[in-house]
Amino acid sequence: MPRILHLSDIHFGRERPALARHLLAQAAEMVPDLIAISGDLTQRARRHQLAAARAFVDALPAPVLVVPGNHDIPGISIRRLLDPWRRWRSDFFAETEPTFRGAGMTVLGANSVRIGGPYLDWSRGKLKPAQIDALAAKFSAASADDLRVLVMHHPLLLTEAARHRGLVGSAAQALQRLAAVGLDLALGGHVHLPYAASEAGVVIAHAGTGISDRLVGAPNGFNLINADRHFIEVEQWTARSGRFEPEQQQRFPRRRVNVDKA
Ligand SMILES: [Fe+2]
Numbered sequence: 346m347p348r349i350l351h352l353s354d355i356h357f358g359r360e361r362p363a364l365a366r367h368l369l370a371q372a373a374e375m376v377p378d379l380i381a382i383s384g385d386l387t388q389r390a391r392r393h394q395l396a397a398a399r400a401f402v403d404a405l406p407a408p409v410l411v412v413p414g415n416h417d418i419p420g421i422s423i424r425r426l427l428d429p430w431r432r433w434r435s436d437f438f439a440e441t442e443p444t445f446r447g448a449g450m451t452v453l454g455a456n457s458v459r460i461g462g463p464y465l466d467w468s469r470g471k472l473k474p475a476q477i478d479a480l481a482a483k484f485s486a487a488s489a490d491d492l493r494v495l496v497m498h499h500p501l502l503l504t505e506a507a508r509h510r511g512l513v514g515s516a517a518q519a520l521q522r523l524a525a526v527g528l529d530l531a532l533g534g535h536v537h538l539p540y541a542a543s544e545a546g547v548v549i550a551h552a553g554t555g556i557s558d559r560l561v562g563a564p565n566g567f568n569l570i571n572a573d574r575h576f577i578e579v580e581q582w583t584a585r586s587g588r589f590e591p592e593q594q595q596r597f598p599r600r601r602v603n604v605d606k607a
C-alpha cells in the first residue's frame with residue numbers, strides 16, 4: 346500500500362515560513378513511504394536558497410526524492426550556459442535524476458530542465474530521446490508488482506485552461522513509451538495549479554506551490570497519494586487560513602498491463 350506525499354514548487358526565497366513549519370509537522374503525521382518533490386525548490390538557485398531548501402528536505406520525516414525545476418539553475422549568465430548544475434550537484438542534492446525503490450514502488454526522477462532554446466519561454470522543459478529510453482529500460486526492469494512512478498517538474502498533461510504554459514517537450518512520445526512499460530503514475534508541478542487526470546492509462550498528478558507566495562489562481566497545496574493493487578487515490582490538500590486541509594479526492598483504477606520490454 347504505497348503512500349507518497351507529493352510536494353512541488355516550494356520556491357525557497359519566496360517561502361512562507363509559518364506554512365513551511367506547518368507542512369513539516371503535517372508530513373510527520375502522514376507517515377508516507379516516500380516524499381517526492383517535483384522541482385522548483387528555490388526561486389533562483391542562489392546558495393542561501395539552496396541551503397534553506399536542503400535544510401527543509403533534511404527535516405522531512407521520510408525518504409525524499411527530489412528533482413530540479415527550471416528555477417533551480419542560475420538566471421541568464423555564463424554559469425547557466427557552462428555549468429548550470431554545479432551548485433545543485435556539488436553542494437546540495439548530488440543528483441538530478443534520483444531513483445527510489447522500496448515499499449512496493451519503483452520511482453524514477455527525470456530532469457526536464459533546459460538552459461534555453463529557440464523559443465521565448467525559457468521556463469519550458471523537454472525530455473531527450475535518450476532520457477525516455479533510459480526511463481523505459483528502468484521501468485521495464487522493475488518488479489512486476491511495483492507501482493511505477495515518474496517524478497518530473499514539467500507537465501505531461503494540462504487542462505485546457507493551462508495549455509498556454511506548454512507541455513514538456515516530447516510529452517506525447519514519453520507518455521506513449523512509458524505507458525507501454527507500465528508507468529502507473531506521473532508526478533509534476535511547474536504551473537502551480539493542482540490537477541489530476543488519467544491519460545493512456547497513466548495517472549498524472551500535479552501539485553500546486555507547496556509553501557511559496559507565488560500563487561497563480563490556486564492556494565498553496567500538495568498531494569497525498571495512496572495506492573493499492575486496484576486503485577490510485579490522489580488527495581489534494583489545500584492551505585486555508587494557514588492550515589492544510591484535505592479538499593478533494595480522486596480515485597483512479599490501477600491498470601494491469603502486459604509490460605513491454607523496453
Ligand atoms: Fe514553480
Ligand SMILES: [Fe+2]
Pocket residue numbers: 385414415416468498534535536
Ligand atoms: Fe517551474
